[in-house]
Amino acid sequence: MKWINQSLFRRLLISYLFIFILGFGIIGIVISTSSKDYLTDQKRQEMLQQAGSINGAIYHSEVVTPEVLLTIEQLGEFSNSNIWLFDDSGQIVATSSRQDIFVGEPISDDLLKEIMDGQNRIQVMDIEGEERPMLSVIVPWGSNEQIHGGIILHSPIAGINSTIRNIREIVQWAIIGGLIIVTILVSYLSWSISKPLKKVEEATNEIALGNYSKRVEHDNQFSDEISELIKSFNRMAEKLNTIENERGTLEKRRNDFIANISHELRTPLTAMKGFLEALQDGLVKDTESQQKYYAIMYRETEYLNHLVNDLMDLIKLERQDISLDLYCVHLQEIIRKVALNLQPSIESRNNDIIIDAPDNIPPVIGDSIRLEQIFKNIIHNANKFTENGSITIKLEEHCKDNVCVKISDNGIGIPSYDVKRIWERFFKVDRVRQKKERGTGLGLAIVKELVQLHHGEITVESELGVGTTFTIFFPTQRKKGYE
Ligand SMILES: Nc1ncnc2c1ncn2[C@@H]1O[C@H](COP(=O)(O)OP(=O)(O)O)[C@@H](O)[C@H]1O
Ligand SMILES: [Mg+2]
Structure with missing residues (x-):
């Protein structure tokens, strides 16, 4: 996992992609399951309606007449389903597609009872010779007053399954297409976030190394958080630069000041030292010259006194100590x-x-x-x-x-x-x-x-x-x- 932490760009990219895949995966699963339920339900309703219509066409016949047989054959062909009729004893008496093998076969007792009580039933049935699973709808044959038997309508559920397969395929392609688009967009987004941050990081390092004039370029027209961060960063760098310059100026002023003081002190001191040495060594013999030397030395002392007083005043004034x-x-x-x-x-x-x-x-x-x-x-x-x-x-x-x-x-x-x-x-x-x-x-x-x-x-x-x-x-x- 270490490499994930290495760059913000990668972390953003991976997080976004993960969220996208998770989101779309959930949506895909929800769509395919809910569409299966929905389609099955639709199919049941449709078949119940068809069974009702078949009963509408044959309810007046108590037995299977050639007209009844023709009607169920035609309706079976038209609706692409098999129709069976059974009588009140529970025996299959007619089928729509001439699958005579089923004629004479009994249906289960509980089903017969339910139908004879006027109820409908829907169930998935395995039918001999039929490979596809079939959805079967069973409704009473006849009117409310008199039930002659039941109508069974079989229709393959393969149609629903293939529709669901199609939907799943569409969702899959949508996820793949979306993933490509999202990867491009997210890459750009992550890059646009991480790039300026990288620049700020580089500038920080340069400033830390003493390059106070370093600034981060930015587009003035944006005012998002990153632009604001860059602006604040630049303001901070500007301030640091000013402080550094002021520090430099102050340092220079201080050094100049010390150099000036030293110079101003050294000149009279050197002169006095020279005269004192001359007097000490007995080089100045006549009193007139000696008096002159003393007078100069006195002047220099006065000057030094004056200088020190002025300096004290100035320092006090600068320190606002007056x-x-x-x-x-x-x-x-x-x-x-x-x-x-x-x-x-x-x-x-x-x-x-x-x-x-x-x-x-x-x-x-x-x-x-x-x-x-x-x-x-x-x-x-x-x-x-x-x-x-x-x-x-x-x-x-x-x-x-x-x-x-x-x-x-x-x-x-x-x-x-x-x-x-x-x-x-x-x-x-x-x-x-x-x-x-x-x-x-x-x-x-x-x-x-x-x-x-x-x-x-x-x-x-x-x-x-x-x-x-x-x-x-x-x-x-x-x-x-x-x-
Ligand atoms: N009235 C003036 N006429 C001519 N030059 C002047 C006059 N006042 C000041 N200056 C100049 O300004 C300089 C600074 O003055 P000041 O700070 O009083 O220093 P200082 O008198 O100790 O030399 C002087 O050295 C002198 O060159
Ligand atoms: Mg003066």
Whole structure:
């Protein structure tokens, strides 16, 4: 039985054929037995009628006259049966086919009694000299008032048997023909069921081996269970593919991130190591150079500190590990405070700072420490990339439910092809441009996350050599749906 289990196709085919043969076999047996009963019954009725008709023709004669003999001969020939007459003593007195050997023979007493009582009898009789089994019908001869004897009508049952044989033959051929048609149909049906399942199985194996782009082809116009299964399978494969791609992207992002951190850490550490070695080996003798070396090392340490702080912030933001202390805050105050803190650095680069922040600007909902961080980063950038220029900060109410802050500078600007990338972690337009004031490249990535955390929006416009403008929208308390 093992081979039966090997393929769904075979199992379906065998099951269908078995059901078909069983079904048709039962139908065939039922038809042939019921038709035999039916035909025998028909024959009996027919013979009873014939016997009645014979009696109708001869009932008035009490004895066998030449007319009676002629009548039964003619009727016997006409109905293809033998007719015998017996009298009230139970002796056969006439036969239709001149089988005189039976004339004078007695019939059984119980039969005679039954007939003389006015009853009919039907029985299968074996008649001497007759090979075929005969169906015999015996009815009284005469009228109800006076019975003269009985009429026996014999007819071969071979006719019924041959009809049944014919029916059986037809049923057999119908089963064979049906079997051929059913085999073809069932083969097609089984094939159409097992083929797509086979395809799904193959695709599953391929996906298991890592080929996530594998899909199962299907005809869109059908919506049966197998098509639905294939569609669901493809949807699942698509999802797996997306997850796998996302995993790949995430993995790449993580690796890039680690590579960037390592690079950013290694540069200052290598520099510091070099200077320390020089100082340790006594290679730098004069105090002026030594002071210079210490100053560089101090700057590098500051940078490292700055980098680690930025990294901590970024990781916390990405993990959504930062909670804001939300209050109603006036951005004018925060911006003025940040500008004041940065004043020495702004002056050192010979820049002007102009703040246009009317007092009637509504407060926003925010965390003042984080808002300070946002403005510090942007104003610091503006100052870093501008020399002998000006930084303008303009606050205005926008559409009643936002406060818009524009921070513009007329510094070196950002090349158009890099504008989109400035939000990426560790991205710096050109490392050569910022030799003195080295940045981590994390500032704007942090700013963007912080603005989003405040339900705000930040955009940038810049032109190389002309200047840069950052525009930030913060929702006010009045903004609908702001929580
Ligand atoms: N106001 C600006 N003018 C010109 N370039 C800018 C300005 N602000 C940002 N950038 C560019 O975007 C890059 C990313 O900024 P940021 O994330 O703050 O990093 P960092 O300041 O540490 O370099 C900067 O390196 C700089 O090239
Ligand atoms: Mg910066």
